[in-house]
Amino acid sequence: MKEEKALKKTTKREASGTDAGNVEKAKRNMPWKTMPTNGSKHRGVRRVLDYVVMTLAAAIYGIAIGLFLDPNMLAPGGVAGTAVILNRVLPLETGTLMLIMNVPIFLFGLWQFGLKFMISTIFSTTLASTFVNLFSQYPAVTKEPLLAALVGGSLSAVGLGLTFHAGSTTGGTDIIVKYLRQKMPYLKTGILMLGLDVIVVTASAFVFGDVERALYAGISVGVTSFVLDLVLYGRDGAKLIYIISDHPEEIAKRLLEELDVGVTYFEGAGAYSGKEKQVIFCVLRKPLSPRAEAIVKEEDPKAFLIVTNATEIYGEGYKSYFGEKL
Numbered sequence: 250m251k252e253e254k255a256l257k258k259t260t261k262r263e264a265s266g267t268d269a270g271n272v273e274k275a276k277r278n279m280p281w282k283t284m285p286t287n288g289s290k291h292r293g294v295r296r297v298l299d300y301v302v303m304t305l306a307a308a309i310y311g312i313a314i315g316l317f318l319d320p321n322m323l324a325p326g327g328v329a330g331t332a333v334i335l336n337r338v339l340p341l342e343t344g345t346l347m348l349i350m351n352v353p354i355f356l357f358g359l360w361q362f363g364l365k366f367m368i369s370t371i372f373s374t375t376l377a378s379t380f381v382n383l384f385s386q387y388p389a390v391t392k393e394p395l396l397a398a399l400v401g402g403s404l405s406a407v408g409l410g411l412t413f414h415a416g417s418t419t420g421g422t423d424i425i426v427k428y429l430r431q432k433m434p435y436l437k438t439g440i441l442m443l444g445l446d447v448i449v450v451t452a453s454a455f456v457f458g459d460v461e462r463a464l465y466a467g468i469s470v471g472v473t474s475f476v477l478d479l480v481l482y483g484r485d486g487a488k489l490i491y492i493i494s495d496h497p498e499e500i501a502k503r504l505l506e507e508l509d510v511g512v513t514y515f516e517g518a519g520a521y522s523g524k525e526k527q528v529i530f531c532v533l534r535k536p537l538s539p540r541a542e543a544i545v546k547e548e549d550p551k552a553f554l555i556v557t558n559a560t561e562i563y564g565e566g567y568k569s570y571f572g573e574k575l
Contacts, residue, residue, distance in 0.1 A: 299415040310408030311380020317401030320389035323466040324453035326446020328421030344381035351420040358424045374420035394465040402472030410480025443474040488538040489559040492529035494552035
């Protein structure tokens with residue numbers, strides 16, 4: 250038996266990207282993040298746009314809590330959920346309680362992230378608390394707890410996601426999650442927040458004496474986690490395909506021309522047969538995966554095909570190497 254030869258990468262075309270003409274379509278639709286950063290004028294304009302986004306995000310978050318979750322006694326986890334619970338036992342508004350509980354977290358944030366980061370966080374948190382109090386004065390949009398959980402959870406995630414994209418947080422567990430993300434970057438923000446929120450949701454069942462409400466709150470937390478990851482990371486999940494075939498040129502040509510995706514060749518050899526083969530390596534978006542598999546089957550029914558999920562993809566056509574991990 251011959252020893253397997255070392256693989257040599259010979260790139261025909263970058264596997265991580267699309268054609269240059271399609272790059273702009275693949276960029277995140279956060280225009281203020283793609284503005285030129287050279288010069289104080291551009292930095293100033295970008296920062297103003299960040300604060301505009303923070304204001305919009307705070308309003309969306311206030312709507313989620315004040316018009317959907319709080320009036321239906323749904324504690325969405327974190328500081329906001331704790332404030333919803335305490336609002337039932339203390340003579341203070343939910344938004345006010347949110348701001349008070351954030352004070353020690355602000356101090357922790359100042360220690361860990363510095364004044365520059367915390368200025369925007371204090372702005373976002375104060376504004377979000379104000380909007381919660383403002384919208385709480387109006388009747389709930391719905392008294393149906395399931396609908397409130399779904400819509401409130403989704404809006405909450407949109408507000409949080411936009412705030413994170415603008416380089417800030419809404420305080421509370423957001424700051425804790427940001428700290429944990431720096432220590433454990435392999436964990437996604439939505440998953441970390443979900444773990445912390447479960448504690449608050451469980452507590453709400455005992456305080457309200459209503460397990461059913463707590464279950465609806467749990468649905469809200471799950472929706473928030475899912476939508477938040479979608480807002481932060483986008484639908485950039487993709488398929489990673491390895492193809493070992495006797496007809497690699499024909500397959501690669503069709504992948505390039507018909508699907509407009511990148512293809513890379515690896516030079517490999519079978520450990521048993523010793524026969525040299527070109528291994529096709531390809532990353533493509535999920536909707537294109539079935540068509541790619543069909544091409545392989547049409548060109549070589551005996552091909553060896555490996556398809557797996559790929560996330561956190563960086564490079565041309567996907568996410569930037571230089572963006573801060575959220």
